[in-house]
Ligand SMILES: Nc1ncnc2c1ncn2[C@@H]1O[C@H](COP(=O)(O)OP(=O)(O)OP(=O)(O)O)[C@@H](O)[C@H]1O
């Protein structure tokens with residue numbers, strides 16, 4: 001089976017979809033066949049972020065209804081040939097079960113090394129069950145105290161459900177916020193959430209622009225360096241955490 005990585009957070013808007021797109025992009029560029037499954041029902045966005053706005057003819061609803069096989073419903077991303085996406089249904093009220101996602105993963109397993117699952121804001125109980133089954137859960141937070149508290153609650157819930165395979169990503173980090181009256185240092189965030197850190201992604205306007213326009217992340221950007229480093233850590237490489245490749 002491919003490695004199934006779920007990206008989740010308590011609070012909405014922390015950057016889950018951006019991180020899924022960024023990690024999918026760098027894993028693919030590093031030569032790994034990667035699929036992103038979007039579980040943000042009714043609020044798909046990865047088609048735009050990955051430059052395929054309007055060019056996605058099938059989505060998860062076609063697989064759930066039995067109209068198409070998972071392989072036929074997947075769209076290949078143009079900007080990274082090893083990257084594919086299975087978009088969320090347009091209907092906000094559709095649901096998918098753990099069994100259906102496991103079936104999908106099984107049916108495409110020989111084509112992908114990594115399957116990344118993007119969860120939406122306020123995930124429903126089905127998505128909770130799916131995330132709990134992942135080989136690795138990436139808990140995403142920003143340095144915002146509310147977000148940190150919510151990330152801690154999510155992480156505890158997955159621990160309680162038996163999934164201890166979790167890593168923390170701190171997104172939208174700026175020098176200004178770390179050391180401010182809100183957060184004194186990164187260790188404070190890590191200790192509060194109680195999950196081992198796998199990477200820090202700086203707040204990067206060029207990342208927001210490239211995702212908004214569906215363009216490749218700029219090669220010289222700090223965020224691309226961060227995604228690159230996290231992708232390598234996901235493969236077990238030792239990449240020290242420095243300011244440059246946070
Ligand atoms: N590191 C970053 N630097 C700058 N902007 C970022 C960064 N990460 C995310 N953003 C911006 O933050 C906004 C929210 O990001 P995104 O849609 O990925 O969050 P989300 O957690 O998927 O939201 P939702 O909970 O609604 O699914 C977007 O405008 C995105 O461009």
Ligand SMILES: [Mg+2]
Pocket residue numbers: 016017018040045119120121
């Ligand atoms: Mg999202």
